[in-house]
Amino acid sequence: MLLLRPARMSDLAEVQRLASESPLGVTSLPNDAGRLRDKIVASEASFGAEVSFNGEESYFFVLEETDSGQLAGCSGIIASAGYSEPFYSFRNETFVHNSRQLNIQNKIHVLSLCHDLTGNSLLTSFHVDHGLAGAAGAELNSRGRLLFMADHPERFADAVVVEIIGQSDEQGQSPFWNAVGRNFFDMSYAEAERLGGMRSRAYLAELMPHYPIYVPLLSDEAQDAMxxxxxxxxxxxxxxMREGFETDHYIDIFDGGPTVHARVSGIRSIAHSHEVAFAVGKTSGERAFLIANGRLQDFRATIATLDWMPGAPLVMPADVAELLELRTGESVRLVSV
Incomplete structure (x- = not known):
């Protein structure tokens, strides 16, 4: 079975394996034991902290295959993007240039460097083994952390953002970076992303152009990659996208990938989840559900096939209750896959 839980220090070697297999551009998952150790330490402190509002906390989860004990993925949440360093994005805008004498009006697409999304919660560090891509495990790895947010809303902002990796080839060449960022740094996209993962993207972003970039002046390849x-x-x-996140407004300043965002109240796994009491017993199992135990440091989430409808009692197999470490009288949060 697959189990989503908080990362612990004993996971370090497996987490580094996942980091080494993750695609270029996931700077929140650097292939460096020291940085990953710091990430787990910060996560353990965040899970253990008493929190009444979103601040500097970061939460790091791992997806464990319980039969083998190996990790099959990981994901994270930063409570406040830009809390410790600026969180930059390019905002898609339209400038209007007008000449009354010539009776000409032009609308020009521009990119403006901004930190509009600072203070929103940020989903990060998503990676699953190739065999789980497109399967239920990917749903658990991504959406299980949303159930954590639903059970602990005081720890997070009212809106969530996610930076999606943009286009690059197997040689580490990014059309958008080559057209924009490379003009300000004497390094390739691959080098910039590795440096950002080892140190910080913020100081690189501070050297990016702070004036609007006129998109028609970029190469066709760069425009197509946006x-x-x-x-x-x-x-x-x-x-x-199925969860209700929106795109088109912001893109990543390095590779031009979309930065998607959503109000917490509009995210499907949060808005449509149910908190229900359970009983252990046999179930015919007709629909797949994401189920979380609602705890903090001992948070657990999994996927199970159940026979349940809203308003009805929840009957759960004993092995699922044991996996989630549930006790009699507790409730669970669940949402359909």
Missing amino acids: GLVHPRAQVSFDIL
């Missing part, structure tokens, strides 16, 4: 999703990020992107 808002496009890397093939290895398509599964994550599709899940977020």
